[in-house]
Amino acid sequence: MKQLTTDAILRSVHELPALPAVVLELIQSFGESHISAEQLAVKISHDQAIAAKTLRLANSSFYGLPRQVTSIAEATAILGLRTLRSVATAAGLVGGFSQSRCQGFDFDAFWRHSIGTALTCRALAQRTRLDEDAAFTLGLLHDIGRLVLVSSYEEEYAHAIAYRVEHDCLMHAAERHHFGVDHAEVGGVIAEHWHFAPEIVTAIACHHRPPSTRTRGLADLVHVADNIAHGLDLSHNEDDMVPLLSLDAWGRLALGDKDYAEVFDAVAEQHEVVCHALLA
Numbered sequence: 001m002k003q004l005t006t007d008a009i010l011r012s013v014h015e016l017p018a019l020p021a022v023v024l025e026l027i028q029s030f031g032e033s034h035i036s037a038e039q040l041a042v043k044i045s046h047d048q049a050i051a052a053k054t055l056r057l058a059n060s061s062f063y064g065l066p067r068q069v070t071s072i073a074e075a076t077a078i079l080g081l082r083t084l085r086s087v088a089t090a091a092g093l094v095g096g097f098s099q100s101r102c103q104g105f106d107f108d109a110f111w112r113h114s115i116g117t118a119l120t121c122r123a124l125a126q127r128t129r130l131d132e133d134a135a136f137t138l139g140l141l142h143d144i145g146r147l148v149l150v151s152s153y154e155e156e157y158a159h160a161i162a163y164r165v166e167h168d169c170l171m172h173a174a175e176r177h178h179f180g181v182d183h184a185e186v187g188g189v190i191a192e193h194w195h196f197a198p199e200i201v202t203a204i205a206c207h208h209r210p211p212s213t214r215t216r217g218l219a220d221l222v223h224v225a226d227n228i229a230h231g232l233d234l235s236h237n238e239d240d241m242v243p244l245l246s247l248d249a250w251g252r253l254a255l256g257d258k259d260y261a262e263v264f265d266a267v268a269e270q271h272e273v274v275c276h277a278l279l280a
Contacts, residue, residue, distance in 0.1 A: 003180035009189045012152035020047055023092030026085050027137060028195050037081040041072045044088045053091030054084070057277040062270050086133040090118065093140050094278045102154040104161035109235040110147075112275055114140050116234030119270050120225035123263040128216060128253055135221055138200055139229075142207045142222050145187030149175065170241055172208055184208050208243055216252035223249045232264065234271055 022043045045051050051072055058075045059068050063083075069075045076084045094111055118139030125135035150157050156178060164174035172182035179186075188205025196204075202211070203218040207226055210219040223246055229235075230242040255263075 006189055009186050010193055012148055020050060020092050022047055022050065023089060024194060026089045037076050041076045045072045049095050050088055050092045053095060053278060054088045057087050057091060060273050060277045062273050082133045086136045089137045090140055090278055102150045103158040105150050106237060109237040111279055113229055113235035114143055115274050115278060116229035116232065116267060116271055117142060117225050119267045119274060120228045120263060121221055123266045124221050124225055124253065127255055127259050130218065130221055135218060138203055138218055138222050139225055142204055142226060143183060144190055144204065145183035148186050148190055149183055170243055210246050210249040212248060220249040220252050224253060232267065
């Protein structure tokens with residue numbers, strides 16, 4: 001077992017494949033209003049891999065554009081800056097991490113779950129008047145700590161996976177047993193190191209244990225979305241388990257059965273389309 005400290009986690013960042021600079025800038029820009037759409041489009045266009053995935057997702061049925069867009073500038077004009085930012089962030093995140101050799105870790109299942117959580121976050125945000133583009137990106141990012149652990153501690157994480165199977169427990173419990181921290185805490189440290197917005201940092205760090213507050217926020221949103229994505233088995237992982245749900249977070253969202261039925265239907269309809277655009 002390896003007990004991780006904050007310093008050890010931050011040292012692990014240097015062993016990760018670097019996120020493209022434009023992706024970090026996109027994520028750091030959430031909540032800022034002075035970002036130039038034209039400058040952003042130019043930066044995205046300079047990264048061919050991100051630009052290609054961005055256009056593939058923009059042209060998918062998920063956005064239902066009236067005609068096909070052929071350039072990032074055109075996509076910006078039609079989709080708007082905020083939506084383009086979340087689309088390009090998704091494209092950059094999915095392509096920014098190489099496959100790990102960690103035994104038992106399924107990258108495809110990981111991203112299918114992350115995309116499912118992102119779509120659920122977005123659908124919940126639409127019904128709770130929270131920022132749906134930030135919510136979508138947060139859904140993609142919420143398990144970033146797991147990628148850090150898998151990429152930096154392949155052998156140890158394989159032991160944690162084996163422990164989870166043997167003891168039939170949740171993965172974050174197995175992580176705490178082997179590392180002294182779980183992927184949510186690791187993700188919070190990394191998100192803060194990368195200068196993400198404070199609300200994003202908190203939501204990532206607390207997505208299994210949302211803080212007690214009087215008003216709903218992104219932490220409640222991603223917590224509930226993560227549980228729904230697990231419950232809908234969007235990862236297609238036969239060993240997937242649904243984490244414990246915070247009834248306080250569920251209550252703060254204050255949504256009814258009809259709202260959740262619509263969210264389930266929307267995510268089920270959109271998931272394969274977005275997975276195909278980002279993972280193909």
